[in-house]
Amino acid sequence: MxxxxxxxxxxxxxxxxxxxxxxxxxxxxxxxxxxxxxxNFWSFDLNTNNLIGPTFIDSVGGDxxxxxxxxxxxxxxxxxxxxxxxxxxxxxxxGNAIVSIDTTGVVQLIYEDxxxxxxxxxxxxxxxxxxxxxxxxxxxxxFWSFDLNTNNLIGPIIIDSTGSLRYWTSTSNLSNNKIYVVAEDTSxxxxxxSIDTTGGVQLIYEDxxxxxxxxxxxxxxxxxxSYHQGSNPNPIHFYTIDINTNNIITGPIIIDSTGxEYHNSTFxxxxxxxxxxxxxxxxxxxxxxxxxxxxxxxxxxDSTQCLGIIEAKINNSLTSVNEILFHNSKKLIxxxxxLGQESLPYQKNILLFYIxxxxxxxKKIIIE
Numbered sequence: 437m438x439x440x441x442x443x444x445x446x447x448x449x450x451x452x453x454x455x456x457x458x459x460x461x462x463x464x465x466x467x468x469x470x471x472x473x474x475x476n477f478w479s480f481d482l483n484t485n486n487l488i489g490p491t492f493i494d495s496v497g498g499d500x501x502x503x504x505x506x507x508x509x510x511x512x513x514x515x516x517x518x519x520x521x522x523x524x525x526x527x528x529x530x531g532n533a534i535v536s537i538d539t540t541g542v543v544q545l546i547y548e549d550x551x552x553x554x555x556x557x558x559x560x561x562x563x564x565x566x567x568x569x570x571x572x573x574x575x576x577x578x579f580w581s582f583d584l585n586t587n588n589l590i591g592p593i594i595i596d597s598t599g600s601l602r603y604w605t606s607t608s609n610l611s612n613n614k615i616y617v618v619a620e621d622t623s624x625x626x627x628x629x630s631i632d633t634t635g636g637v638q639l640i641y642e643d644x645x646x647x648x649x650x651x652x653x654x655x656x657x658x659x660x661x662s663y664h665q666g667s668n669p670n671p672i673h674f675y676t677i678d679i680n681t682n683n684i685i686t687g688p689i690i691i692d693s694t695g696x697e698y699h700n701s702t703f704x705x706x707x708x709x710x711x712x713x714x715x716x717x718x719x720x721x722x723x724x725x726x727x728x729x730x731x732x733x734x735x736x737x738d739s740t741q742c743l744g745i746i747e748a749k750i751n752n753s754l755t756s757v758n759e760i761l762f763h764n765s766k767k768l769i770x771x772x773x774x775l776g777q778e779s780l781p782y783q784k785n786i787l788l789f790y791i792x793x794x795x796x797x798x799k800k801i802i803i804e
Contacts, residue, residue, distance in 0.1 A: 455482050455706045455750045457723065458509075458516060458539065459713070461490070461741035475744070477541035480723070480736060482704070487736065491541030507745040508608070509702070510559035510584065512769070514539060516747050517546065517564055519554050534564065534582070539749065547582060547589060558608040558615045559584075560633065565615055567603050567631075568592070575599035579635040593635035601627070607703070609653040609679065616640065616658060618648045624665060628658065628677075640682050646673060652703040652710050656680060659710060659728065661698055662688070669695030674730035691730045704748040711735065713743045768792055 457480040476490030507518035516537040533548040534557065549568075556567035564582040569575065576599070578592035601619040608615050619627045626648045628640040640658070649672075650661040658677040663670035675687025692698075694716070701712035709725040716722075722737040723746065769791045771781040779788055782802060790798040 455704050455748055456480060456539075457482060457702070457704075457711055457735075457746060457748055458537075459723065459746040460493070460537075460744040461738065462744060463741055476741070477537065479539065482707070482735075485735075489541070493537075493541060493543050506555065506557055506605075507700075507747055508557050508559040508564070509747040509749060510562065510564075512559075512562040513584070514749065516745065517557060517559060518745050519557050532568070534566075546587075552578070555603050556606045556615070556617055558606055560608050560610065560613055560615070563633075565608075565631070565633065567595075567606075567617065577601070577603060579631065581633065591635075595631065595635055595637050605648070605651060605700075607651050607653045607658075609656070611656055612679070616651055616653055618651050620647065626662070628660075640679075641677055646688065649698045650701040650710070650712055652701060653679065654703055654705055654708065657685065657728075659703070659726075660688075661691075661701070661710070661712065661726070663698070669693065672696065672698055674726065676728070687730070689730050691726065691732055700744070700746050702746050702748045704750070706750050711746060711748060713746055715742075 459478055459480070461476045461478065463474040475493045477493055478487060478489035478491075480487050507516055509516055518535055518537060520533050520535055532550075532552060532554045534546040534554065536544045536546050538544075546564075552568040552570055554566050554568045556565075558565050562584045564584065566580040566582065568578045568580065570578070575597065576594050577596040579595045580589060580591035580593075582589050600621050602621075603617050603619045606615055606617040613633055615631045617629050617631060619629060621627075624647065625642060625644050626646055627642045628648065628651065630638045630640050643662075645665055646660075646662040647665055648660055648662045652659045656679040658679060660673075660675055660677065662673045662675075664673060671690045672692035673688035674691045675689065676685045677683065678685050696714045696716045699713045699715070701710050703710050707725075709727050711723055711725050714722050714724055720737055720739040721741065721743045723735045723743065725733045725735055727733075768781065771779050772789050772791065773779045774787055779786070781788065781790065784802045787799065787801045790800060792798070
């Protein structure tokens with residue numbers, strides 16, 4: 437009886453969890469001199485506010501840049517996958533490459549193509565989904581998938597042959613396995629499309645006065661950060677859209693009217709906040725958080741470096757009892773015990789943590 441009570445108490449113990457931001461920086465001097473060889477990799481602990489780094493990414497060298505901010509975080513292998521514009525790795529000048537970056541800053545070439553310009557990358561279920569245009573042109577937007585288990589590139593599927601849209605930022609929603617991409621036409625009209633894993637495209641939302649600069653999804657909501665065209669300075673707006681109905685839920689509300697430029701972002705499901713890179717007229721870049729009500733908080737500031745990609749990572753080993761549920765087809769990756777040791781699943785009378793492919797962790801005990 438005492439053992440049963442002890443096990444029940446352990447079951448209801450709160451478990452500490454934490455999340456980190458990973459981002460890259462480039463010195464402003466290297467940008468001026470057109471030498472993209474001064475790239476650093478950093479981590480920032482959101483619980484302690486400790487900045488760790490830099491790790492100099494010197495294994496790639498040459499003309500490489502993360503400044504476009506096209507990256508994604510893969511929950512399966514805990515790696516960042518980023519698009520880089522580079523003439524490295526034996527390809528022709530102007531080729532586009534996919535690289536992985538682990539949480540220690542080690543960079544590895546995944547794929548390079550001298551004939552395709554990749555503009556979008558998202559990771560879902562250990563596959564990368566990409567959009568590209570051939571030979572740097574704006575025609576024939578193509579959809580690809582890249583299996584990280586087999587390193588096979590599948591595609592392309594032409595999803596847009598009009599040549600009138602530029603696709604440039606995206607997010608993935610793990611509750612429906614769809615990618616949501618932002619596009620803009622030559623008149624400045626902005627669009628949000630969903631793309632499923634087979635390349636099926638659906639228009640979600642369009643706007644003639646707002647330019648979308650960031651988009652994130654969580655819990656079947658799309659969070660949009662935009663600036664209002666025709667104003668000086670351009671006020672930054674924030675609003676949410678229901679994925680199921682495509683209707684605006686809240687906003688747009690003005691969250692910043694200082695003239696700051698907003699760029700690359702990531703969503704942290706542990707605190708329900710967007711973390712976004714901004715830069716201002718006084719020659720500094722920063723990372724700020726935006727909660728789901730549009731409240732901004734400065735996290736980190738740098739006056740000497742240009743910030744590039746940014747991704748959030750949750751510690752998958754220990755997650756609070758309030759599960760982060762945003763995937764209907766999650767897969768079990770591994771099972772661990774209280775000591776963090778890998779264990780066989782479904783053992784009886786032992787408290788176990790079941791870690792799934794979407795980053796969620798279930799705490800279970802089977803009492804016999």
